[in-house]
Amino acid sequence: MDKKRVRLTVSYDGTAYHGWQVQNNGITIESELNRCLSELLQEPIQVIGASRTDAGVHALGNVAVFDTTSRMPADKISYALNQRLPEDIRIQRSEEVDLQWHPRHCESRKTYEYRICRNEFPIPVKRLYSLFTYRDLDVDEMREAAAYLVGEHDFKSFCQTGAQVESTVRRIYELTLEEQGQDLVVRVCGNGFLYNMVRIIVGTLLEVGEGRRRPEDMAGVLEQRDRKFAGPTAPAHGLILVKYEWC
């Protein structure tokens, strides 16, 4: 049989997983996809993911590809695979793509949302998908701070130390804060994100919102190109990869 490449749009609840990438010490989204696809297609399958989300991070639309010689039509794989996957992972779409298409070797845009629930006490039904805070947040100041990060910048200060990347320059197309009742949703769209970059941005914006940092400090944080000048890394569970788009 000829080989074909299949692209999957994958949604998951990251609560129970050690992140996307295969690890020795725990179950991951990637390892579950490989296991279920290999069983389904009766050949060893290894997926390549667009975004290797951290442990506890969720996704509506992450993307993965794999090659197979199976005769199963690509668009039917979603239905069959969903029968085998655990209920906290669901394929939203499966389709054949060109054999050259690779999710990390193409121009792309990723959109993440980070949800903050503002209340006197935590709301149990929101606890798995938002960061709880009882603090008052000055959203206007947070928006002012966010504006410094839009555009192309060296985001080295917003990258977890130890990450090995060729360049720490990235472009943020959009960084907005939307109030949805008691929730505050930070939405960021960019051409790529460094390790923990969204969570460090949110942790820094929270310091601004709490009055512990001035919005205009953001320019200096960028200039320093040093992780220790940015705020803390916000917890994983408030973050969701909303979509991955390619050109």
Add this chain to the structure above:
Amino acid sequence: MDKKRVRLTVSYDGTAYHGWQVQNNGITIESELNRCLSELLQEPIQVIGASRTDAGVHALGNVAVFDTTSRMPADKISYALNQRLPEDIRIQRSEEVDLQWHPRHCESRKTYEYRICRNEFPIPVKRLYSLFTYRDLDVDEMREAAAYLVGEHDFKSFCQTGAQVESTVRRIYELTLEEQGQDLVVRVCGNGFLYNMVRIIVGTLLEVGEGRRRPEDMAGVLEQRDRKFAGPTAPAHGLILVKYEWC
């Protein structure tokens, strides 16, 4: 010490519980409250709940009362109790009330929401708090059907058989369907609900939305006063008790 009565506003994720009411075969919201309050106040405490929600049903604002001789100020109990409760139960408010006040012996309004997620495949991060359906729903027909139920009616057809109640007459003040993107939220406010009543209403409205029942059938279903004429009981996990109000 004098006895005082304390009212709690309680929110919970019902996923892990066998409902509100104390049972022999599983942990319930009521049993967790009794256990943690008794430990905290160093005397045996038994709460009385306003709404004995079914297994798997969630709450933003259920209400419970209990009597205590403890000297702890009533409004501080929320903070101390939240330290002891599991993270899927949280007290939103605690306050002293008149010793005569009883949540089931007063005029009250309860508001529930039932969330339906419409998509080709389930969305993992919504799976615990909404009913998934891949079917097209005719929301206008559902609204037309819902209108038959507003007002004071004998809801015997919408009561799980075997329930022992003096009267099956209840008043629905409001029954609305709101589209929130892919979600459809059924919101119902009434002076009381029979056993499984909201879930049977939703199950019947879903049959209307799927075109398997006409909106005008609702008048006949009410008239029959027989459970078997209404639709199926919708699953518990889509339901949340939003608030309980008293006069």
